[in-house]
Amino acid sequence: MSVNEVVAGEPGGPAPAEAAARPPSSLGREALRRLVRNPMAVVGMVLIAVFVLVAVFAPLIAPYSPTDNSWLDQVRPGQYPGPSAEHWLGIDPLGRDVFSRIIYGARQSLLIGVVALALGAVAGIALGVLAGAFGGWVDTTVMRFVDIMLSVPGLLFAIAVAAMLGQSLTSVMIAIAVVNVPIFARLLRGEMLGQRGADYVLAARSLGISRSAIVFRHVLPNSFTPVIVQGTLTLALAIVEAAGLAFLGLSGSDPSAPEWGRMLTDAQDTLTSAPMLAIYPGLAIVLAALGFTLVGESLREALDPKFRR
Amino acid sequence: MTLLEVRDLSVTFTRSGQQPVRAVDGVTFDVAAGQSVGIVGESGSGKSVTSLAVMGLLPSRGVSVGGTVTLDGNELTSMDQRELRDVRGRDVAMIFQDPMTSLNPVVTNGKQLVEVLTRHAGLSKGEAKTEAEQLLRRVGIPDPVRRLGEYPHQLSGGMRQRVMIAIAIACRPKLLIADEPTTALDVTIQAQILDLLRTLVAESGCGMIMITHDLGVVAGLCDDVHVMYSGRIVESAGTKDLFARPSHPYTDGLLQSIPRIDDDDPADLLHTIPGSARDTVAWDRGCAFQPRCERAVAECLSGPPAVTELGTPIVPHPVRCLRPVGEDVSLHEGNVAR
Numbered sequence: 001m002s003v004n005e006v007v008a009g010e011p012g013g014p015a016p017a018e019a020a021a022r023p024p025s026s027l028g029r030e031a032l033r034r035l036v037r038n039p040m041a042v043v044g045m046v047l048i049a050v051f052v053l054v055a056v057f058a059p060l061i062a063p064y065s066p067t068d069n070s071w072l073d074q075v076r077p078g079q080y081p082g083p084s085a086e087h088w089l090g091i092d093p094l095g096r097d098v099f100s101r102i103i104y105g106a107r108q109s110l111l112i113g114v115v116a117l118a119l120g121a122v123a124g125i126a127l128g129v130l131a132g133a134f135g136g137w138v139d140t141t142v143m144r145f146v147d148i149m150l151s152v153p154g155l156l157f158a159i160a161v162a163a164m165l166g167q168s169l170t171s172v173m174i175a176i177a178v179v180n181v182p183i184f185a186r187l188l189r190g191e192m193l194g195q196r197g198a199d200y201v202l203a204a205r206s207l208g209i210s211r212s213a214i215v216f217r218h219v220l221p222n223s224f225t226p227v228i229v230q231g232t233l234t235l236a237l238a239i240v241e242a243a244g245l246a247f248l249g250l251s252g253s254d255p256s257a258p259e260w261g262r263m264l265t266d267a268q269d270t271l272t273s274a275p276m277l278a279i280y281p282g283l284a285i286v287l288a289a290l291g292f293t294l295v296g297e298s299l300r301e302a303l304d305p306k307f308r309r
Numbered sequence: 310m311t312l313l314e315v316r317d318l319s320v321t322f323t324r325s326g327q328q329p330v331r332a333v334d335g336v337t338f339d340v341a342a343g344q345s346v347g348i349v350g351e352s353g354s355g356k357s358v359t360s361l362a363v364m365g366l367l368p369s370r371g372v373s374v375g376g377t378v379t380l381d382g383n384e385l386t387s388m389d390q391r392e393l394r395d396v397r398g399r400d401v402a403m404i405f406q407d408p409m410t411s412l413n414p415v416v417t418n419g420k421q422l423v424e425v426l427t428r429h430a431g432l433s434k435g436e437a438k439t440e441a442e443q444l445l446r447r448v449g450i451p452d453p454v455r456r457l458g459e460y461p462h463q464l465s466g467g468m469r470q471r472v473m474i475a476i477a478i479a480c481r482p483k484l485l486i487a488d489e490p491t492t493a494l495d496v497t498i499q500a501q502i503l504d505l506l507r508t509l510v511a512e513s514g515c516g517m518i519m520i521t522h523d524l525g526v527v528a529g530l531c532d533d534v535h536v537m538y539s540g541r542i543v544e545s546a547g548t549k550d551l552f553a554r555p556s557h558p559y560t561d562g563l564l565q566s567i568p569r570i571d572d573d574d575p576a577d578l579l580h581t582i583p584g585s586a587r588d589t590v591a592w593d594r595g596c597a598f599q600p601r602c603e604r605a606v607a608e609c610l611s612g613p614p615a616v617t618e619l620g621t622p623i624v625p626h627p628v629r630c631l632r633p634v635g636e637d638v639s640l641h642e643g644n645v646a647r
Contacts, residue, residue, distance in 0.1 A: 200410060205366055208397035209394075
């Protein structure tokens with residue numbers, strides 16, 4: 001409406017100043033704009049989008065069931081049919097369509113990644129807020145606990161969890177989540193402690209704002225940026241870790257379940273005769289992890305106040 | 310009527326394994342309603358610590374505060390943090406030095422204003438929004454509705470300081486403490502902000518403590534001035550009196566180090582005070598300014614210097630110096646002999 005008025009007011013005149021139409025921009029929107037301008041971020045976002053779409057719509061995209069082994073008769077020891085019109089990525093030694101297994105594998109990876117991240121981040125953030133908000137002995141206690149978690153090697157812990165809970169997807173998720181708890185806790189705690197000394201916190205205290213309001217309305221929102229970045233990077237890590245645990249045989253007990261890590265394990269035996277069977281799932285892992293890493297790194301830049309104008 | 314009474318305020322920072330540091334020592338002053346009181350001193354003189362102590366904002370660990378602070382009959386120094394939180398923002402508010410960092414960068418200006426209004430004034434969110442708009446208009450921010458929805462980084466430094474002032478005066482505090490409110494701003498904006506503060510104090514009748522190292526700010530704004538050095542007030546006087554008759558050698562040195570526009574002789578170098586604030590003496594051993602003082606004599610190091618009253622009971626002008634500037638030496642000797 002206002003634009004029309006301006007245009008009507010100056011029929012032959014210069015274009016109306018665009019500043020007048022500038023909407024009040026939020027911090028998030030500004031970061032997003034910077035993100036979209038970064039080619040690295042765009043590549044990452046495309047990779048993530050493809051990965052997520054494939055995972056969600058796997059049954060629609062995959063030409064066959066990932067466990068269907070009806071092509072076993074085409075397989076000879078040491079000779080596995082390569083890419084063809086029916087089987088884009090060939091057939092594995094057990095007579096299954098490799099392309100379909102890669103597609104379904106995305107599901108597994110995404111599921112593990114998201115659940116492990118959610119569990120790890122929630123627990124880590126809770127501990128971080130506790131330590132960062134109270135300081136003093138609460139901080140010391142929480143951080144020593146976190147240090148203990150950090151001192152247990154992740155792989156050892158994953159094996160221990162698998163031994164206790166049995167080989168299952170849940171064990172893998174818990175193992176990866178637990179490994180990530182200390183990372184989030186320490187990150188958030190450090191950031192919050194830094195922010196607690198900020199001028200605006202002193203200003204808020206000088207206005208009689210309550211402690212909890214200062215923590216949750218002032219300190220926490222200002223400390224959260226690195227956590228978001230870390231979350232994106234953690235997803236990348238979780239995908240690689242999930243594949244690693246599957247490679248070691250720590251994931252679900254069903255050996256026919258399509259999983260990138262397990263496909264790598266299976267491909268070990270035929271590495272000399274059919275190296276592509278290892279390269280396809282490997283590439284899938286790399287691309288998925290790369291997507292999250294690229295976006296994570298670009299997010300870090302986009303949200304960094306140093307780049308803010 | 311006295312609004313704020315600060316009596317013998319002292320702040321000591323203690324750290325295990327280190328000598329305790331007495332940052333503020335025996336500071337006593339009053340602020341009346343509608344009065345602006347300047348506290349002047351250089352970095353490390355204890356002026357900011359004094360203001361934080363008045364607000365009860367110093368950390369409880371490693372800091373011991375002595376003396377009393379009474380605001381409008383209520384002793385702040387004996388309140389616990391919960392009671393203090395009710396007083397802060399409602400009865401006494403503070404304006405900070407750096408408007409670039411004193412506003413929360415991820416919260417809109419409006420929300421920061423509304424937060425204070427809902428906390429102390431008992432307004433609903435809607436009422437608070439209307440009030441916030443009024444406040445921004447009052448501190449001279451054009452287009453307040455738009456500014457309320459914006460973030461601090463979208464405002465200039467001067468605008469941000471105006472928002473800070475709006476937040477500080479939101480609940481009509483009885484006392485406003487301005488801690489170097491213009492230091493981070495450029496000169497033209499400084500004048501505007503000082504003008505605004507002067508108007509607000511005159512309109513609302515609140516008292517104001519202006520903490521600054523800039524005597525020009527004091528001259529333009531304050532009724533009374535206290536000059537601090539190394540944690541103690543060394544000279545107190547009405548502003549006109551202080552500028553006409555600076556009596557502590559430190560005050561005199563400060564005034565002489567202001568460049569004068571009417572001084573045409575290029576041969577005149579700007580006066581400086583030799584040394585730095587670190588060259589000091591503990592007050593109980595002698596005058597802390599003695600190492601830098603041009604008028605120092607041996608007696609200056611014989612115990613804490615007594616306060617000499619140069620004014621009258623009605624217009625006091627106490628100076629913590631044995632040899633005040635402009636005083637007859639014989640008078641000074643007579644003082645010591647007594």
